[in-house]
Amino acid sequence: MSKATSIFSAENLDAIRRHLESVGFVSVLHWHLHGARHPTPLAFSDFEAFEGYMKDYAKAGDAIDVWPFPTDNGERIAKGKIPEHDGSILQGGAY
Numbered sequence: 001m002s003k004a005t006s007i008f009s010a011e012n013l014d015a016i017r018r019h020l021e022s023v024g025f026v027s028v029l030h031w032h033l034h035g036a037r038h039p040t041p042l043a044f045s046d047f048e049a050f051e052g053y054m055k056d057y058a059k060a061g062d063a064i065d066v067w068p069f070p071t072d073n074g075e076r077i078a079k080g081k082i083p084e085h086d087g088s089i090l091q092g093g094a095y
Contacts, residue, residue: 002074004089007054007064008081015077016066025069026050026077033061038043043069 005012019026028042028050044050058064059082066078081089 001006004063005059005080005090006083006087007066007078008083009080012066012078012080014032019068020045020047020050021044027067028067029065030058030066031063031065032059033063034059054082060084070082 016026025043025045026094029046030040030042032039032064042053044053054064062082063082064080064082066077067076083089
C-alpha cells in the first residue's frame with residue numbers, strides 16, 4: 001500500500017495552480033471519510049476558489065482527486081488527503 005500524501009503538499013498545489021493558470025479548469029472528486037456518501041463532484045476555474053473550498057468543506061481524512069477539465073481519467077493532476085490538525089495523514093480508509 002502506498003503512503004497517502006497531503007492534497008496541500010507543495011507539489012500538489014503547484015500542479016493545480018499551474019493547470020488553472022494555463023488551461024483554466026479542473027474537475028475534482030471530494031471523497032468524504034465520514035458521512036457514508038458518494039463523492040462530491042466539483043469543478044473550479046480559479047485556484048483561490050479551490051483552496052477556499054478545501055479549507056471550508058474538506059475534513060481531515062477526506063481524499064481529493066483532481067483532473068484536467070474536460071476530464072481525462074488517465075491524466076490526474078493531483079491526489080491527496082486532507083491532513084489532521086497536526087499535519088499527519090490518515091492511512092487507509094474506504095478509498
